[in-house]
Amino acid sequence: MIKVNDNFCRLSANYLFSEVARRIDEFRRQNPGTEIIRMDIGDVTSPVCSAAVRAMRQAADDQSRTDTFHGYGPEQGYEFLRAKIAEYDYKVRGVDIAVDDIFISDGAKSDIGNIGDILSCGCKIAVTDPVYPVYVDTNVMAGRAGRYDGKRWSNIEYLPCTAENGFIPPMPSGNPDVIYLCYPNNPTGTVLNREILAQWVDHARHHNALILFDSAYEAYIRHDDIPHSIYEIPGAKDVAIEFRSYSKTAGFTGLRCGYTVVPRQLHGVGDDGHAVSLNALWKRRQCTKFNGASYIVQRAAEALYTVEGRREINETIDCYMRNAAVLLDGVRAAGLDVYGGEDAPYIWIKTPDGISSWEFFDILLKECNVTGTPGSGFGPAGEGYFRLTAFGRYEDTIKAVERLKRFNVK
């Protein structure tokens, strides 16, 4: 008998972005020719910087000649890239991360999904709410989630982040083994300052919990008191794994490259209570189920650390953050409460008059021909909120804001 992993069958069939696409398609069928400005899916629109493109052309040429051909690379990634990461992403911020702590991959989504392989299926999980659905879904697949009541899974502790608590998650009460934190946050666009993040590290240290820290959006941070890495907090290397991505930093959503830091001093416990290095487990996982990220793409990522590469990606990020500022101003001018967008490429709108996230989606689509993502799709505490992304083109962002103001969505 081909017995399947029955946990998959318990996942909701209705995937957030599929439903968004379905409603857009239906609107298009009923309103052919109408120009829709899409600010729903968080994909970038600016091209890859010239430093990275040049590196890829060079790397393609390397592959064409016997003497420069690169076959199987190290599963953990080439040292030429890991050394740059250790230097420019960490050392310049005063953080000492060893090259052997860094694992290059084809993207943060893969690593965030696969990290569960090295953890016990019995681990208790906590997530902030609203949250990137992959954190929850991958734990459902692994059998850690328990029963679903239509809103929440019984074995997952949800930490609500709303306007009422300033989008600062309350400390967990259920003693979870694994805590997912994503800052700057997707979907709310909010951040945690150094003092608050230190409280989380402290909590994890006192409760022997593991923090899975997703900092895919760190390049968007503008304020000095917001840490770019959890390892800026003393003691974090004992309790945290950090995930990074070039997707939003450098427009690599189609190229596929990210990395994960698993400090060698980070340990878990086996069934008999002995200490086990998570770095060693992750290395074994990657060596067995992964063959390294593409040589071409690792060369492209390396080029981002040149003077030219850094200048170019900062220019693009500045453009997106200009969009974010335009959106913040425009949505406020339309009379709505709005959050995020200052250290992150996401704008989090409170829907007016208590209408639901999906109702707001339909109104915005119908009246303004603008799309966003319903907050309720990210978790129960996202109900009554709505996400817009700053990744669009500037002209489209301006136009979207004009439509919002004219209609006055409140």
Add this chain to the structure above:
Amino acid sequence: MIKVNDNFCRLSANYLFSEVARRIDEFRRQNPGTEIIRMDIGDVTSPVCSAAVRAMRQAADDQSRTDTFHGYGPEQGYEFLRAKIAEYDYKVRGVDIAVDDIFISDGAKSDIGNIGDILSCGCKIAVTDPVYPVYVDTNVMAGRAGRYDGKRWSNIEYLPCTAENGFIPPMPSGNPDVIYLCYPNNPTGTVLNREILAQWVDHARHHNALILFDSAYEAYIRHDDIPHSIYEIPGAKDVAIEFRSYSKTAGFTGLRCGYTVVPRQLHGVGDDGHAVSLNALWKRRQCTKFNGASYIVQRAAEALYTVEGRREINETIDCYMRNAAVLLDGVRAAGLDVYGGEDAPYIWIKTPDGISSWEFFDILLKECNVTGTPGSGFGPAGEGYFRLTAFGRYEDTIKAVERLKRFNVK
């Protein structure tokens, strides 16, 4: 408590290729300046063909301009590539595979490792012996393997393939749910003809078993009666998933691209006995834990299906197969029994006088300065055998054979 997946701790720490590398390093330290010809790790040496390199340069340029930039692609892979696969890898051989049955990935190793995600942890497994270690290790990680007695795992059925049975695996007796088959075979270089593969499909159909068919080496097949795909056997789409890779076909070991076929008519059963589409489960797995293969690399793979691309990769494969013929002749001339190498890039040597695989490794390294891979590293039935690869350069292969003959290893 950060409880780890304790199954990882049960894996042998001694990884085959690490031990090979360690012994070579030690030999080099003791014999500085000695030229070693490496025929151990199965990596290619010929560069990527010009059609694919040109496609990568073009794709890199696409990424540099707003109007041709590609962000997130479909998790399942671009249709431009899936359509080529359906046409040229299947339809031309009379096999009807739908574009929606095909999933592009960053390589067969990832897919073979990750496919276990969609299967029950209670599945019983069968592998041919010797075998690619990833099949066994990933099942150990998932908790399916049982106890290890130093040679075999208690819940895995080993199907020995030796000179005595002509390297044709016996049918399993323990009613396994999942059967791994790799043909042309790594490490033995042997194949199954149509009649025998049909018996396996028949067995799987009668016993409701799933065949995981790894055909990473199909491009090396030279004889007409050897199927390139398991789907050439009628009824196989009801029982088999097929894994393919561009690594050995087109020198993509460093670029990273492969694909997996999960036919929509293939079903497993859930806990309550209801039928579940494996295609739907794998799609959900890939959408949740993967973000698609790199656009650049998918464009390179697409170029392999052009007239020029096919001509170029066939030339390279012909070169490797010329190496294989040289190795077969040379090893026979040295007085050894040897198998494989006619429809596969691997040569499987019976060690002389009953000496062990690792003893033979040491003798070959010391006396001929040639390395291979000890058969015992691939499973207990590999003891007394030794693998050489045909992926080296022609001159090195000639030189290695001369050394073998001169020494007369028997």
